Each structure stands twice: as C-alpha cells, then as structure tokens.
Amino acid sequence: MSTAQHDITSTDNRDRRNHGLDVLAKIDGHAGTAVIDSLAEISPALGHHVAAFAFGDIYDRPGLDARSRQLVTIGILTALGGCEPQLKVHVGAALNVGLTPDEIVEAMLHSAVYAGFPRARNATFAAKEVFDSRGVRPSSATSPD
Amino acid sequence: MSTAQHDITSTDNRDRRNHGLDVLAKIDGHAGTAVIDSLAEISPALGHHVAAFAFGDIYDRPGLDARSRQLVTIGILTALGGCEPQLKVHVGAALNVGLTPDEIVEAMLHSAVYAGFPRARNATFAAKEVFDSRGVRPSSATSPD
Amino acid sequence: MSTAQHDITSTDNRDRRNHGLDVLAKIDGHAGTAVIDSLAEISPALGHHVAAFAFGDIYDRPGLDARSRQLVTIGILTALGGCEPQLKVHVGAALNVGLTPDEIVEAMLHSAVYAGFPRARNATFAAKEVFDSRGVRPSSATSPD
Amino acid sequence: MSTAQHDITSTDNRDRRNHGLDVLAKIDGHAGTAVIDSLAEISPALGHHVAAFAFGDIYDRPGLDARSRQLVTIGILTALGGCEPQLKVHVGAALNVGLTPDEIVEAMLHSAVYAGFPRARNATFAAKEVFDSRGVRPSSATSPD
Amino acid sequence: MSTAQHDITSTDNRDRRNHGLDVLAKIDGHAGTAVIDSLAEISPALGHHVAAFAFGDIYDRPGLDARSRQLVTIGILTALGGCEPQLKVHVGAALNVGLTPDEIVEAMLHSAVYAGFPRARNATFAAKEVFDSRGVRPSSATSPD
Amino acid sequence: MSTAQHDITSTDNRDRRNHGLDVLAKIDGHAGTAVIDSLAEISPALGHHVAAFAFGDIYDRPGLDARSRQLVTIGILTALGGCEPQLKVHVGAALNVGLTPDEIVEAMLHSAVYAGFPRARNATFAAKEVFDSRGVRPSSATSPD
Numbered sequence: 021m022s023t024a025q026h027d028i029t030s031t032d033n034r035d036r037r038n039h040g041l042d043v044l045a046k047i048d049g050h051a052g053t054a055v056i057d058s059l060a061e062i063s064p065a066l067g068h069h070v071a072a073f074a075f076g077d078i079y080d081r082p083g084l085d086a087r088s089r090q091l092v093t094i095g096i097l098t099a100l101g102g103c104e105p106q107l108k109v110h111v112g113a114a115l116n117v118g119l120t121p122d123e124i125v126e127a128m129l130h131s132a133v134y135a136g137f138p139r140a141r142n143a144t145f146a147a148k149e150v151f152d153s154r155g156v157r158p159s160s161a162t163s164p165d
Numbered sequence: 166m167s168t169a170q171h172d173i174t175s176t177d178n179r180d181r182r183n184h185g186l187d188v189l190a191k192i193d194g195h196a197g198t199a200v201i202d203s204l205a206e207i208s209p210a211l212g213h214h215v216a217a218f219a220f221g222d223i224y225d226r227p228g229l230d231a232r233s234r235q236l237v238t239i240g241i242l243t244a245l246g247g248c249e250p251q252l253k254v255h256v257g258a259a260l261n262v263g264l265t266p267d268e269i270v271e272a273m274l275h276s277a278v279y280a281g282f283p284r285a286r287n288a289t290f291a292a293k294e295v296f297d298s299r300g301v302r303p304s305s306a307t308s309p310d
Numbered sequence: 311m312s313t314a315q316h317d318i319t320s321t322d323n324r325d326r327r328n329h330g331l332d333v334l335a336k337i338d339g340h341a342g343t344a345v346i347d348s349l350a351e352i353s354p355a356l357g358h359h360v361a362a363f364a365f366g367d368i369y370d371r372p373g374l375d376a377r378s379r380q381l382v383t384i385g386i387l388t389a390l391g392g393c394e395p396q397l398k399v400h401v402g403a404a405l406n407v408g409l410t411p412d413e414i415v416e417a418m419l420h421s422a423v424y425a426g427f428p429r430a431r432n433a434t435f436a437a438k439e440v441f442d443s444r445g446v447r448p449s450s451a452t453s454p455d
Numbered sequence: 456m457s458t459a460q461h462d463i464t465s466t467d468n469r470d471r472r473n474h475g476l477d478v479l480a481k482i483d484g485h486a487g488t489a490v491i492d493s494l495a496e497i498s499p500a501l502g503h504h505v506a507a508f509a510f511g512d513i514y515d516r517p518g519l520d521a522r523s524r525q526l527v528t529i530g531i532l533t534a535l536g537g538c539e540p541q542l543k544v545h546v547g548a549a550l551n552v553g554l555t556p557d558e559i560v561e562a563m564l565h566s567a568v569y570a571g572f573p574r575a576r577n578a579t580f581a582a583k584e585v586f587d588s589r590g591v592r593p594s595s596a597t598s599p600d
Numbered sequence: 601m602s603t604a605q606h607d608i609t610s611t612d613n614r615d616r617r618n619h620g621l622d623v624l625a626k627i628d629g630h631a632g633t634a635v636i637d638s639l640a641e642i643s644p645a646l647g648h649h650v651a652a653f654a655f656g657d658i659y660d661r662p663g664l665d666a667r668s669r670q671l672v673t674i675g676i677l678t679a680l681g682g683c684e685p686q687l688k689v690h691v692g693a694a695l696n697v698g699l700t701p702d703e704i705v706e707a708m709l710h711s712a713v714y715a716g717f718p719r720a721r722n723a724t725f726a727a728k729e730v731f732d733s734r735g736v737r738p739s740s741a742t743s744p745d
Numbered sequence: 746m747s748t749a750q751h752d753i754t755s756t757d758n759r760d761r762r763n764h765g766l767d768v769l770a771k772i773d774g775h776a777g778t779a780v781i782d783s784l785a786e787i788s789p790a791l792g793h794h795v796a797a798f799a800f801g802d803i804y805d806r807p808g809l810d811a812r813s814r815q816l817v818t819i820g821i822l823t824a825l826g827g828c829e830p831q832l833k834v835h836v837g838a839a840l841n842v843g844l845t846p847d848e849i850v851e852a853m854l855h856s857a858v859y860a861g862f863p864r865a866r867n868a869t870f871a872a873k874e875v876f877d878s879r880g881v882r883p884s885s886a887t888s889p890d
Contacts, residue, residue, distance in 0.1 A: 025764050026806040032757065039750050059576070060597045062583040063560040065806070070572055073798050074423045081751040081790070083416035088381050092417045095385025096424040097573065102247035102537035106424075106573040125208040126373035127382045132211065133364045134386040134396075136716040137219055138242065138251040140211060141204070148207040162205045170329050171371040177322065184315050210371070218363050219713045226316040226355070228706035236668050237707045240675025241714045247537035251714075270498040271663035272672045278654045279676040279686075281861040282505055283532065283541040286494070293497040307495045349721070350742045352728040353705040360717055387718065392682035392827035396718040415788040426571040427795055428822065428831040431784070438787040452785045460619050461661040467612065474605050500661070508653050509858045516606040516645070518851035526813050527852045530820025531859040541859075561808035562817045568799045569821040569831075639866070640887045642873040643850040650862055677863065682827035686863040 028068040037068050040076025047079070047086060047113045055109060086117040094127050098143040099135040107143055111150040121151050121158040173213040182213050185221025192224070192231060192258045200254060231262040239272050243288040244280040252288055256295040266296055266303040318358040327358050330366030337369070337376060337403045345399060376407035384417050388433040389425040397433055401440040411441055411448040463503040472503050475511025482514070482521060482548045490544060521552040529562050533578040534570040542578055546585040556586055556593040608648040617648050620656030627659070627666060627693045635689060666697040674707050678723040679715040687723055691730040701731055701738040753793040762793050765801025772804070772811060772838045780834060811842040819852050823868040824860040832868055836875040846876055846883040 024030060028037070044052040052075075059067030079089060090113055097107045114124055124147055132140035151157055169175060173182070189197040197220075204212030224234060238255045242248045259269055269292055277285035296302055314320060318327070334342035342365075349357030369379060383400045387393045404414055414437055422430035441447055459465060463472070479487035487510075494502030514524060528545045532538045549559055559582055567575035586592055604610060608617070624632040632655075639647030659669060673690045677683045694704055704727055712720035731737055749755060753762070769777040777800075784792030804814060818835045822828045839849055849872055857865035876882055 025761055025801050026803070036750055055576075059579070061592075062586070062596050063564060063579045063593065064595055064597060065808075066560070066564050066567065066572075066575060066579055069564070069567065069798075069802065070576075073794075073802065074572055076750050077794065077798065078420060078423050078751075081416065081419075083412055084420065088378075088413070088417070089420055091378050091381040092385035092420050093424060095382035096389040096421055096571075099386040099389040100425065100536065100571070100573065101245065102577070103424075103573040105577070122373055123378070125211070126371065127378070129208060129211050129214070129371075130368060130374065130379055130382050131386055132214065132716075133368050134383060134393075134716045134718055135390065136241075136245070136712075136714045136719075137211075137215055138245065138248040138714055139716075141200075141215075142247070142250070144204070144208050144211055151207070158208065160209055161207050162209060170326055170366050171368075181315055210373075214363075214367065218359075218367070221315050222359065222363065223316075223710060223713050226706065226709075228355075228702055229710065233668075233671050233703070233707070234710055236671040237675035237710050238714060240672035241679040241711055244676040244679040245715065246535060248714075267663055268668070270501070271661065272668070274498060274501050274504070274661075275658060275664065275669055275672050276676055277501065277504065277861075278658050279673060279683075279861045279863055280680065281531075281535070281857075281859045281864075282501075282509055283535065283538040283859055284861075285501060286490075286505075287537070287540070289494070289498050289501055296497070303498065305499055306497050307499060345721075349724070351737075352731070352741050353709060353724050353738065354740055354742060356705070356709045356712065356717075356720060356724055359709070359712065360721075364717055386716075390681065390716070390718065391825065392722065393718040395722070415791070419788060419791050419794070422571075422791065422794065424571045424573055426567075426569045426574075426821075426825070427791075427799055428569055428825065428828040429571075430791060431780075431795075432827065432830070434784070434788045434791055441787070447786075448788065450789055451787050452789060460616055460656050461658070471605055500663075504653075504657065508649075508657070511605050512649065512653065513606070513855060513858050516851065516854075518645075518847055519855065523813075523816050523848070523852070524855055526816040527820035527855050528859060530817035531824040531856055534821040534824040535860065538859075557808055558813070561806065562813070564806075565803060565809065565814055565817050566821055568803050569818060569828075570825065635866075639869070641882075642876070642886050643854060643869045643883065644885055644887060646850070646854045646857065646862075646865060646869055649854070649857065650866075654862055676861075680826065680861070680863065682867070683863040685867070 028065055033068065033072060036072040036076050039080075040071035040074070043075040043080045044071060047075075047116055048109065049116065051109055051112050087119060090114040090117055090119055091127060094124065094143070095131060098128055098131040098139050101139050101142065104142065104146045107146045108150050111147045112154075115150070115154065115156070121147075121156050122160060125158050125160075173210055178213065178217060181217040181221050184225070185216035185219070188220040188225045189216060192220075192261055193254060194261065196254055196257050232264060235259040235262055235264055236272060239269065239288070240276060243273055243276040243284050246284050246287065249287065249291045252291045253295050256292045257299075260295070260299065260301070266292075266301050267305060270303050270305075318355055323358065323362060326362040326366050329370075330361035330364070333365040333370045334361060337365075337406055338399060339406065341399055341402050377409060380404040380407055380409055381417060384414065384433070385421060388418055388421040388429050391429050391432065394432065394436045397436045398440050401437045402444075405440070405444065405446070411437075411446050412450060415448050415450075463500055468503065468507060471507040471511050474515070475506035475509070478510040478515045479506060482510075482551055483544065484551065486544055486547050522554060525549040525552055525554055526562060529559065529578070530566060533563055533566040533574050536574050536577065539577065539581045542581045543585050546582045547589075550585070550589065550591070556582075556591050557595060560593050560595075608645055613648065613652060616652040616656050619660070620651035620654070623655040623660045624651060627655075627696055628689065629696065631689055631692050667699060670694040670697055670699055671707060674704065674723070675711060678708055678711040678719050681719050681722065684722065684726045687726045688730050691727045692734075695730070695734065695736070701727075701736050702740060705738050705740075753790055758793065758797060761797040761801050764805075765796035765799070768800040768805045769796060772800075772841055773834060774841065776834055776837050812844060815839040815842055815844055816852060819849065819868070820856060823853055823856040823864050826864050826867065829867065829871045832871045833875050836872045837879075840875070840879065840881070846872075846881050847885060850883050850885075
C-alpha cells in the first residue's frame with residue numbers, strides 16, 4: 021500500500037471509503053451520503069476522507085457508542101460556531117441513534133455554560149430546523165400555535 | 166428553593182425570569198422580547214436562562230453601566246464571529262443605551278487590531294443592517310447616493 | 311427577589327449557591343470546591359455564578375445524565391482550546407461519574423475529526439495529567455516503562 | 456505627520472491608501488475595490504485601513520511572494536470559520552496570482568487535519584462558488600452532469 | 601511615500617512608529633515599550649506595526665476614549681482565549697486609563713454570558729496577576745488571609 | 746479490510762502508519778517521531794491517526810509541495826491559537842523543507858491582518874524558541890546583544 025497510500029482510487033482506499041459509507045448510511049441514511057456526493061463535484065478527496073477516515077476509521081471504533089459520539093460532536097460543533105450545516109447533519113444523526121429532541125436541546129443549553137449563550141442559541145435554532153423537517157419537537161417546547 | 170432550583174416553572178424562577186425580562190425590555194424593547202419568545206417554541210429553558218441569568222443576574226449588576234456592558238459585548242461578539250444575529254440585537258441595544266453609530270463602528274475598527282479585519286468587517290456590515298433599519302448612519306459615512 | 315436579584319449575599323442567592331456547591335461537590339469532590347474558593351480572592355461574583363448558575367441551575371437539570379453532560383463538556387472544551395485548567399477539572403469529574411479513561415481518550419480522538427488534531431492532542435495530554443495523578447490509564451496505552 | 460496620523464483625509468494617508476488600492480487592484484481586480492467601496496457607506500476608516508495597512512503596508516512587503524501570502528491567508532480564513540465573504544475574495548485572488556483550483560482545494564483538504572473537517576468543507580464550498588463564477592474546476596472534480 | 605511604503609526604516613514610517621510609541625507609552629508606560637523591544641530580536645516589522653498601526657493609527661483615533669477602547673479590548677481578548685500575555689498588558693493599561701479593578705472583573709464576569717465561563721475564568725486569573733503585581737484588588741474580593 | 750478497518754494493529758493499518766512515520770521522519774526528523782512516541786503512553790490510536798492519516802494519507806499527497814503545506818499549516822495554527830506545541834513542530838518542519846526564518850516571521854506578520862496581532866505575536870514568539878534552539882535568526886532581527 022505504501023507506494024501510493026494517498027491514491028484514493030486504489031482498491032484499498034476504495035474498500036476503506038466503502039466501509040465508511042456503510043457506517044455513514046447506517047447512522048445518517050440519505051443525508052450523509054448526500055454530503056459525500058455534493059463534495060464529488062468540487063473535492064473528491066475531501067469526500068473520500070470524510071467517508072474513509074471520519075466514518076470508517078474513527079466513528080466505527082468500538083470505544084464509544086454512537087449516542088456518546090453524537091453528544092461529543094454536538095458539543096464540538098456548538099462550540100466551534102459557523103458549522104450549522106454540519107450541526108444539522110449531526111442533529112439528524114443524533115435522532116437516528118436514539119437521542120431525543122429533549123436531550124439534544126438540553127445538550128445545547130448545557131453548552132451555554134462553557135461556550136456562551138450565542139453559540140447555544142445558534143445551535144438550538146439549527147436543531148429546530150431539523151426537528152421541524154422531521155415533525156418532532158422537544159416535549160418542553162410550547163406549541164407553535 | 167433547593168429541592169428544585171432547576172424547575173423553571175417555580176415561583177422563584179418565574180420571578181427571576183420576569184425581572185430579567187424587565188431589564189431586557191428596558192434595554193432592547195421589542196427586539197429582546199422577540200428573542201425570548203422565539204426560543205419558547207424550541208427550548209423554553211434556554212429562553213428562561215437568557216432572561217433570568219444573562220439579563221436578570223448579570224446585566225442588571227451595578228458594577229458596570231449599560232454603555233460599558235455594550236462595549237464589552239460588541240468586542241466579544243465581533244471576536245467570536247458567526248454571531249451576527251446576536252450582534253444585531255446588541256447593536257440595537259447599544260444605540261438604545263446611548264452609544265452613537267460613530268462609536269459603534271469605531272469599536273469594530275478597534276477590533277480589527279485584536280481579532281483581525283475579517284471579523285471587524287463582518288461585524289460592521291451587521292451594524293449597517295441595524296443602522297439602516299433605524300434610519301441612522303455614522304457621521305463619517307458617505308451618503309449612499 | 312426582584313429588587314436585588316443580582317445581590318449575591320441575599321438569602322435566595324446564598325441558597326442557590328449552596329445548592330450548586332452541593333451538586334459540584336457530589337461530582338467533583340474537593341477539586342470543584344477549590345475552583346470556587348480560588349475565585350473568592352479575585353471575583354466572588356464569578357465564583358457565585360459558577361456554583362449557582364452552572365451547577366445549581368444547569369448541571370442539576372434532569373434532562374441529561376451526568377455522564378452525557380461530561381461528554382458534551384469534553385467536546386466543547388476540546389474544541390475551544392486554551393481551556394486546559396477546566397478540561398482537567400472535567401476529566402476528573404468524568405471519571406467520577408463513571409466514564410472510563412478509554413472512553414475519555416476516545417472522545418478526544420473523535421474530536422480530531424471535527425476540531426482538528428492539535429486540539430485533540432492538547433486535550434489528550436491534559437487528560438494524561440489527571441490520569442497520572444489518579445493512577446489510572448487507558449487499557450490501550452502502552453506501559454510507561 | 457504625528458499631529459494627526461489618524462486623520463485618513465491627510466495627504467500622507469491618502470497616498471498610503473492609494474498605494475494600497477493599487478496593490479489590491481493588481482491582485483484582485485474589481486472584487487477588491489468593491490470591498491473598499493462597500494465599506495465607504497458605513498465605515499470609511501475601516502475601508503481606509505484595509506487598503507492602507509492590509510494591502511499597502513503588509514501585502515506589498517517583499518518577504519513573501521503573492522502565492523505564498525494567499526496560501527497563508529487560505530489557511531487562516533479556513534481555520535477562523537465564518538469568513539466566507541473574505542474567503543471568496545481570497546480564493547479569487549489566489550487564482551489571480553497563479554494558484555490552481557487543484558492547489559486551492561488541496562490546501563483546504565490539508566486544513567482538515569489541523570482545523571477539522573467542518574471548517575475544511577465550508578471553505579471548499581466557498582471556493583466552489585468562486586470557481587463556478589469563473590468557469591473553472593479542479594481537474595480531480597467529477598463533471599456535474 | 602508609495603515607492604516603499606512597506607519600508608519600515610523610511611522617515612515616514614519612523615515618524616509613524618515613534619508617534620505610536622508615544623501613544624503606547626502614555627497608556628502603558630514601560631510594559632508597552634517592553635513588548636515592542638522584545639519583538640525587535642525576532643520580528644522588527646511586527647513590532648513596527650504594533651506601534652505604528654495599532655497604537656499610532658487606531659488607538660489614537662478620537663472616536664472612542666481610552667476607557668472605552670480598553671473595555672472593547674478586554675471583551676475581545678477574553679473571548680479569543682489563549683491571549684493571556686496581551687490580556688495582562690491591557691489589564692494594566694485599563695488600570696492606567698481609569699478603569700477600576702471592580703470594573704475589570706465585572707467586564708470579565710459579563711463575558712461569561714457570551715463567551716462562556718472558562719474564558720471568563722482564565723481572563724479573571726490573568727487580571728489577578730496584574731492586580732497582585734500592582735498591589736490592588738477589587739473591593740468585592742475577600743482578603744487573601 | 747472492512748471487518749476491522751478501525752483495528753490499528755492490523756497489517757494494513759501498520760503499513761499505513763509506517764508509511765506515515767516515514768513521511769513524518771523525512772520532514773521533521775526526531776521531533777516528529779517524538780510526538781507519536783509521547784502519544785503511545787496515553788492514546789496510541791491518536792498517535793496512529795496522526796501518522797497514518799495526517800502524514801501518510803494527507804501530507805504525502807502530490808497536490809501541494811511541502812513548502813506550501815507548511816505555509817498553510819502556519820496560517821491555521823497561528824489563527825487557532827493555543828497550539829504552540831504544534832506550531833513549534835511545524836516551524837521546525839518549515840525550516841526543514843526550505844522556508845527561511847524571514848519567510849516564517851513574514852507569514853506570521855501577514856497573519857496579523859486576518860487573525861489579529863495577539864495571535865501573530867504568540868506565533869512569532871513560538872517561532873523564536875525554535876530558531877533559538879537551532880541557532881538561526883531572521884536577517885531582519887536585531888542582534889540580541
């Protein structure tokens with residue numbers, strides 16, 4: 021492998037990428053695959069490494085369950101700011117792996133302590149868009165009408 | 166209070182929240198209340214703590230006048246980046262507590278030294294939107310026509 | 311309460327603070343209380359709000375278990391960078407609420423995907439200091455000798 | 456000069472600004488000048504310092520060629536996040552000074568290692584908008600149809 | 601000036617730098633000059649631009665008084681994190697231009713709302729070092745013994 | 746490979762890691778290998794991915810020469826802040842791949858425009874430590890005695 025480890029068209033890298041795509045599809049369904057597809061028109065290598073490295077190498081590791089990984093990810097993306105597209109993908113993934121809308125907005129409220137209220141609020145509104153598109157709501161939220 | 170300090174429906178927390186809402190209304194008028202209201206449909210607890218903690222506990226403290234608090238806030242939000250919604254609320258609040266449009270854009274120019282020109286520029290254009298909606302302009306700005 | 315909600319010496323605020331200190335002591339033991347004590351000599355109000363707000367109001371909320379809160383917190387502090395003192399307190403707290411050393415370093419490896427390798431590495435070495443002081447190690451780590 | 460060094464209408468400062476505008480025009484053509492013009496209606500002093508300091512004083516220094524400056528700039532803006540408007544200007548400038556679309560997306564892929572995948576992805580999509588408007592594409596990108 | 605605007609040894613740039621050094625000395629006394637001197641052994645041009653641009657061009661502008669500039673600066677440096685050396689210089693400068701220790705720690709407590717508690721705490725302990733070296737303390741702080 | 750892509754002890758992953766270590770050794774000599782070794786006692790998986798992914802998969806890609814990669818990296822690490830350990834490794838690597846001390850401090854001065862002076866100054870002093878340990882200096886720097 022070492023002569024062209026970086027060659028994303030090699031059989032080894034195709035296998036790594038395909039395994040990552042399987043992990044991603046299991047968590048995210050169509051949303052995840054769409055992210056990789058949209059990268060193909062501008063940076064296939066970035067798409068490759070999101071699949072092969074982020075999902076195939078890391079996300080699939082047995083050391084943390086999917087629910088825990090999503091909690092860490094929500095904390096990071098809320099703190100970074102400016103990652104609303106990624107946050108929406110991961111809020112969707114969080115719902116898929118069993119986190120409830122109440123837990124997700126609670127994690128974002130918790131983030132206000134460490135990353136400040138503006139980051140927490142922006143993350144919460146990104147979550148709202150995902151919840152709305154899925155027809156779910158935190159039980160604590162008031163009815164919109 | 167201690168058995169359910171976190172219960173935002175308790176009388177104590179309602180009092181804390183209402184006091185914060187009063188502080189917020191005095192500074193921000195409708196814009197501030199709208200922020201809390203918009204949170205109610207997704208995370209009432211986040212809205213509660215913006216009112217009760219951020220405005221009732223902190224903003225209302227006597228140690229710094231409102232003008233000084235807004236200068237600190239503009240510095241923070243400019244530096245963080247990606248907080249344009251909050252920056253617009255606080256530019257409006259800054260005008261309400263007596264900062265002039267010239268002082269606000271000057272604070273953002275000052276920020277370029279410490280947080281770089283891109284953050285300063287983004288903050289300045291966020292301020293422009295607020296100024297335009299209020300029909301005010303820095304005296305140094307050229308006439309748009 | 312509203313006439314002096316900000317007065318941290320009031321009975322109400324003392325109760326809120328004491329409740330927060332109880333929550334903190336349960337999670338962090340002496341390390342947490344030491345943080346508040348060290349703040350008293352420079353900013354008692356900051357110490358009050360860490361106890362009353364961060365721990366009494368937020369951490370104690372029932373919406374997320376302590377393990378989940380620590381996972382979110384580790385994600386945030388890793389992503390922010392420059393928060394090594396806080397990270398050490400929360401790595402200690404994470405151990406106290408049942409996260410294993412393996413899970414903690416796994417969460418930090420996971421962070422490399424979203425916040426980059428430098429932040430993940432700095433967090434991991436902060437964790438190492440806590441592990442060393444407690445005499446624990448991830449099972450995957452090589453023996454130091 | 457010292458009695459009013461800050462006076463941006465002085466002859467000295469007009470000269471500094473005009474020189475910076477020349478540097479900017481050589482790199483960016485109309486896009487750069489448009490940035491300065493758009494600032495005139497809100498903060499002429501910010502526009503002055505972008506031209507006089509950023510381009511006249513710094514960018515024009517002989518210590519690094521334009522290609523190298525754009526690589527550093529792309530790294531910074533990708534890492535900061537929330538600087539998509541500036542990133543688009545500098546992706547355009549990068550093309551103007553001879554970086555290829557392949558090199559630009561490669562620099563952003565490289566950024567994923569240090570600043571995480573979300574920042575790298577956001578930068579890459581900002582680059583795509585510039586490439587699309589110029590009718591160029593990385594050679595590695597798949598055809599959109 | 602335009603043929604070598606970037607030449608920091610020119611008479612014009614020496615004048616700009618000297619004026620900036622005067623502004624800096626008035627605010628910061630020896631601490632400020634020491635910052636420029638320490639840069640001379642590694643990057644004289646960076647030292648030049650701190651003096652000529654940051655202090656000569658920007659800090660000296662009449663649009664905001666020194667007290668207001670320090671409040672903005674404290675907000676920015678607290679939010680950025682990892683800027684403890686700069687924060688200490690500016691806490692010293694803040695004292696010099698008339699902000700009290702109580703106002704400075706209050707500004708940092710205020711920052712907790714927008715930038716989170718870890719950044720506020722780190723800034724507060726940086727301020728404590730400056731206060732200790734000057735033999736001043738917030739009136740609210742408990743006596744150390 | 747897919748049944749245990751995440752297993753860092755597999756032959757495939759050992760090959761990927763060893764290739765990355767070769768790339769790293771060529772750029773960084775002992776400094777780079779020391780980083781991986783120091784991680785083995787706390788998070789071997791993090792060390793594996795620094796070698797296999799960061800160096801083997803990404804750094805070794807042909808799309809950008811090593812000099813360009815180091816310029817991007819210096820921009821990112823300067824902008825992120827709090828990455829002084831990594832910055833020192835990469836300043837050393839930058840010297841190894843042919844960037845001069847003058848170019849490195851120039852890149853950091855350039856960063857002041859986009860990321861602010863505090864980040865630029867901190868990066869410059871980190872570079873100074875590396876230069877001192879190697880007995881090199883920018884030609885523009887004043888003699889220390």
